[in-house]
Amino acid sequence: MPQIRNPILPGFNADPSILRVGDDYYIATSTFEWYPGVQIHHSKDLANWDLVIRPLNRKSQLDMRGNPDSCGIWAPCLTHGGEKFYLVYTDVKRKDGSFKDTHNYIVTAPKIEGPWSDPYYVNSSGFDPSLFHDDDGKKWFANMLWDHRKRPRKFAGIRLQEWDEKSGKLVGPRKTVYHGSELDLVEGPHLYKRNGYYYLLTAEGGTSYHHACTLARSKTDIWGPYEEHPDIHILTSKDHPNAAVQRAGHGDYVETPDGKWFLVHLMGRPTTQNRRCVLGRECGLQEAYWEDDWLYVKKGPVPSLYIDVPGTYDESKYWAEQRYTFDNGELHKDFQWLRTPETDRIFALKGGKLQLYGRESIGSWFEQALVARRQTHFSYDAETVVDFSPEDERQFAGLTAYYCRYNFFYLTVTADAHGEREVLLMSSENSYPEGKLNHCDTHVSIPQEGKVRLALSIRASKLQFFYAMEGDQGLRKFGAVLDASILSDECGGHQADGSFTGAFVGMAASDCNGEAKTAKFDYFVYRPELSSLDRYEVTAGPRYIGAA
The missing domain is CATH 2.60.120.200 (Jelly Rolls)
Structure with a gap:
């Protein structure tokens, strides 16, 4: 397979969520206070990506006037329910101090180019929401839970509840299904199902040099209990300060039509002795594989600068x-x-x-x-x-x-x-x-x-x-x-x-x-x-x- 270099989306393209529909790959990334909201890139080969739309582009969907710096649109999740696309996102109105005002929404569209609907308000209990489509037809909404009180962990775990599309609201019991590893700051949940297991991929360790992707699984029951991966963190640079790719975490994985697996993740490339990432948090890609019903990153957990993908990158652009x-x-x-x-x-x-x-x-x-x-x-x-x-x-x-x-x-x-x-x-x-x-x-x-x-x-x-x-x-x-x-x-x-x-x-x-x-x-x-x-x-x- 051809080899390309990370990042696949250079410059500020953080918190990636990846999706394949047929032969088309899509990545949604955070835009924070920049308008319109959410960037969605498209690719046929995982190497060459083009920006196709920023779907939150009108007042009825998004108005961020007054949002402080680095607030606004956090960590979108892009999924497909069989008939249409779903985009889940947070609009953060305050983030500094003890309180976080974080409002979570869902918009939908029949095709990626739109038209995208007006938003359904979901909740405000935390941020980094995701939507999981179970094989029994149920839809599950997950977000990290923020606890403003003085507790050991303000990042209080991953909260799960069923989303009823007909009524446009959350229904049934809600439960914190995973409190995170000892690395702390658990966020960015994504749920999957494979071989009878429910998998929960989360981000931990903050967004800087201790960032990581943490994987856990539950046998048959989406409510858990969730056991952690043997390595706990399937991707991180936190123990390797000289690695080419730093700040690696907040990931999402996808299967290719021929059965290969890849993990997208945010990353940074520090410069100067002060380790400043002048290009922000970029989007990287790693090849992955399954062993004993656990996902591993190839040559991981340290991310690679070079990866094998189906396509050849056109560097001229x-x-x-x-x-x-x-x-x-x-x-x-x-x-x-x-x-x-x-x-x-x-x-x-x-x-x-x-x-x-x-x-x-x-x-x-x-x-x-x-x-x-x-x-x-x-x-x-x-x-x-x-x-x-x-x-x-x-x-x-x-x-x-x-x-x-x-x-x-x-x-x-x-x-x-x-x-x-x-x-x-x-x-x-x-x-x-x-x-x-x-x-x-x-x-x-x-x-x-x-x-x-x-x-x-x-x-x-x-x-x-x-x-x-x-x-x-x-x-x-x-x-x-x-x-x-x-x-x-x-x-x-x-x-x-x-x-x-x-x-x-x-x-x-x-x-x-x-x-x-x-x-x-x-x-x-x-x-x-x-x-x-x-x-x-x-x-x-x-x-x-x-x-x-």
């Missing part, structure tokens, strides 16, 4: 420059925005331009005009051209490398207090909990009229901005070299294991006067570059990511 234009009336599927379903208040595609309507400040948890795509390479260039005529210092628009409200870099076209235009660099670097700007003083005066070309170059942990006026030959460096590695989970502004997304790059506009000043963008370019990290020698193979 991964390394190709992406030039986005705005003349076809639709925003390219690579782009997302933050929280709001009311897109007409923050952007429009008119006259071949992306028009951003300046709303709240960058980092707002309610309504900000920011359109961006994932960083999927360790090194890349990005650029855009903006036409913007600010009247004072409270109106600004430009190019941003963004993780969350506490960690971003933002090269803007703005004005001073007298209305004179300038290019200004703002940054917020590890500013939790204050959310203050670390830098807001690097600026240069520019003419009152004319478009401005803005660009950035990231080479591993080094970020350099550039700018030029319309008609200039070449770009000028702007400001000092900055530390791009802060755009990572490890610097996301929360307690350990508390930041969950990834780095984005894109266009933004703010009008803190409340006048919705418009910024017009001509195009956006994302250009991957091969860097030393791509050639980094690790335990297997010559490179960290998919270069030929």
